[in-house]
Amino acid sequence: MPILQPLGRTFLLFLEATGRIVLFTTTALSHCVRPPIYPRLIGRQMIEIGYYSLPVVGLTAIFTGMVLALQSYTGFARFSAESAIPNVVVVSITRELGPVLAGLMVAGRVGAAMAAEIGTMRVTEQIDALDTLATNPFKYLVAPRLIAGLTMLPILVLIADIIGVFGGYVVSGYKLGFNPATYLKNTLDFVEPQDVISGLVKAGVFGFLVTLMGCYHGYNSRGGAQGVGAATTNAVVSASILILCFNYFITEMFFAR
Amino acid sequence: MTDRSANSGGDDTVPKIRIRGLHKSFGDKVVLDGLDLDIGARQSVVVIGGSGSGKSVLLKCILGLLTPEAGSIQVDGEEVVRMNSRELERVRRKFGMLFQNAALFDSLPVWENVAFGLIQGERMERGAAKKIAIEKLAAVGLGPEVGELSPAELSGGMRKRVGLARAIATEPEIIFFDEPTTGLDPIMGDVINDLIVKCVRQLGATALSITHDMASVRKIADRVSLLYDGKIIWHGPVGEIDSSGNPYVDQFIHGRAEGPIEMQVRAI
Numbered sequence: 451m452p453i454l455q456p457l458g459r460t461f462l463l464f465l466e467a468t469g470r471i472v473l474f475t476t477t478a479l480s481h482c483v484r485p486p487i488y489p490r491l492i493g494r495q496m497i498e499i500g501y502y503s504l505p506v507v508g509l510t511a512i513f514t515g516m517v518l519a520l521q522s523y524t525g526f527a528r529f530s531a532e533s534a535i536p537n538v539v540v541v542s543i544t545r546e547l548g549p550v551l552a553g554l555m556v557a558g559r560v561g562a563a564m565a566a567e568i569g570t571m572r573v574t575e576q577i578d579a580l581d582t583l584a585t586n587p588f589k590y591l592v593a594p595r596l597i598a599g600l601t602m603l604p605i606l607v608l609i610a611d612i613i614g615v616f617g618g619y620v621v622s623g624y625k626l627g628f629n630p631a632t633y634l635k636n637t638l639d640f641v642e643p644q645d646v647i648s649g650l651v652k653a654g655v656f657g658f659l660v661t662l663m664g665c666y667h668g669y670n671s672r673g674g675a676q677g678v679g680a681a682t683t684n685a686v687v688s689a690s691i692l693i694l695c696f697n698y699f700i701t702e703m704f705f706a707r
Numbered sequence: 708m709t710d711r712s713a714n715s716g717g718d719d720t721v722p723k724i725r726i727r728g729l730h731k732s733f734g735d736k737v738v739l740d741g742l743d744l745d746i747g748a749r750q751s752v753v754v755i756g757g758s759g760s761g762k763s764v765l766l767k768c769i770l771g772l773l774t775p776e777a778g779s780i781q782v783d784g785e786e787v788v789r790m791n792s793r794e795l796e797r798v799r800r801k802f803g804m805l806f807q808n809a810a811l812f813d814s815l816p817v818w819e820n821v822a823f824g825l826i827q828g829e830r831m832e833r834g835a836a837k838k839i840a841i842e843k844l845a846a847v848g849l850g851p852e853v854g855e856l857s858p859a860e861l862s863g864g865m866r867k868r869v870g871l872a873r874a875i876a877t878e879p880e881i882i883f884f885d886e887p888t889t890g891l892d893p894i895m896g897d898v899i900n901d902l903i904v905k906c907v908r909q910l911g912a913t914a915l916s917i918t919h920d921m922a923s924v925r926k927i928a929d930r931v932s933l934l935y936d937g938k939i940i941w942h943g944p945v946g947e948i949d950s951s952g953n954p955y956v957d958q959f960i961h962g963r964a965e966g967p968i969e970m971q972v973r974a975i
């Protein structure tokens with residue numbers, strides 16, 4: 451059967467890659483908790499991931515909140531259910547759109563840069579040099595990035611939630627003729643802690659996935675500039691797919707009961 | 708030079724590095740094929756050999772950056788092949804390495820590159836480490852202002868010298884120099900040769916160098932090894948390279964295209 455052979459090979463390659471990623475992840479995690487820890491490097495990565503992603507994530511959030519309000523208005527007006535707009539906006543943003551869109555934006559911005567930087571270090575023997583200077587690359591390069599990704603994305607998403615709701619508020623108040631005070635009151639009355647918390651948990655997981663993929667593909671890149679280019683693409687694509695995939699399962703974990 | 712090799716080249720002492728039957732290949736390409744080499748303590752050994760013969764690979768195997776398929780590498784009597792990463796980290800503290808392409812960290816200024824082993828490895832305070840880094844930079848002919856530059860702002864020869872300063876900054880017991888004088892002008896090349904000799908004589912380091920530069924070989928080597936076809940085919944004191952009677956050595960040191968060493972080239 452000529453069809454089954456490539457299928458089987460692909461499956462085996464998939465298993466091999468999965469095994470390698472799991473091994474990479476466990477090694478990286480063990481270095482996140484064992485000393486020495488590099489606060490300086492963690493701080494630098496936190497600024498890189500958190501602070502410098504703020505404009506991108508903020509812009510994404512505000513336009514998403516605005517378009518949500520506009521779309522639900524045009525839809526709900528047909529059933530005279532315009533009063534549900536604040537609820538729709540806040541739930542969509544906190545549960546889904548905030549974490550997913552922020553995750554995807556950070557994957558494009560940070561994941562790609564990480565893969566390129568670590569990949570270049572690999573192909574120019576800088577990672578070998580780290581090793582010979584008795585500094586573990588997992589500890590020096592990977593662990594600070596994972597810690598920063600895991601902690602900064604929830605903060606980013608919390609800010610994105612606020613900005614997104616503000617976007618919906620602006621459109622509703624100034625374009626759709628809502629009473630701003632009522633809009634805010636409805637928002638706050640309707641939103642539940644679980645909505646926000648599930649979003650923040652997602653954000654932590656996505657931050658971890660993005661930095662993990664950036665580090666993994668960069669660390670394993672081979673063969674010059676072309677290899678680094680491939681690593682960058684793979685990091686963004688795999689992180690994006692994993693984000694969407696984990697998004698489903700975390701949602702199921704929180705809300706499917 | 709010959710008196711030094713005479714008293715330090717004895718076989719009675721335990722070698723600092725002892726390599727037996729080392730095999731390393733990449734895919735089908737066999738690079739090292741049963742290589743044996745002993746390097747005595749406080750000796751300066753130079754490995755010569757054609758481009759692509761596997762000299763850099765040999766150094767990386769000793770440092771545990773590449774894992775050989777077979778063979779044994781002992782450093783101070785400890786087997787390093789397949790050592791776990793924590794043990795390897797401890798053994799690597801004995802080493803300093805100048806990479807062939809310098810491999811400087813682009814994200815750090817030059818002085819922090821040089822001080823890296825002191826700050827990260829020995830947990831030295833940054834100010835003190837910087838002072839040592841500036842001293843080491845001066846030893847390779849670079850002023851303190853170079854310390855503030857980023858590696859991307861340096862010329863090729865300057866990068867090489869920064870790499871050299873980084874390799875010797877922690878005053879390691881064993882130092883590997885992968886082509887230390889390539890890309891330097893002849894005068895600076897000689898300064899670097901003197902520096903390597905000084906590391907071995909005054910600091911008592913064991914040095915393993917790779918070079919294509921025969922003037923440099925004569926200056927820095929106690930013993931010379933010729934790597935060909937994956938093996939060390941000649942090993943002897945530097946004083947004997949002219950009278951080795953080995954046709955491979957003769958061809959190499961005189962740089963002749965004709966001889967037993969065949970380069971994979973075709974006439975155009």
Ligand SMILES: Nc1ncnc2c1ncn2[C@@H]1O[C@H](COP(=O)(O)OP(=O)(O)OP(=O)(O)O)[C@@H](O)[C@H]1O
Nearest residue numbers: 733736738756757758759760761762763764765807
């Ligand atoms: N990571 C690698 N993957 C595949 N092949 C490699 C790798 N590193 C080295 N090689 C191959 O091993 C052989 C020896 O390489 P090495 O860098 O040791 O040469 P060298 O003796 O240092 O040469 P030169 O004097 O030009 O630096 C080369 O043929 C090279 O193609």
Ligand SMILES: [Mg+2]
Nearest residue numbers: 762763807885
């Ligand atoms: Mg080489």
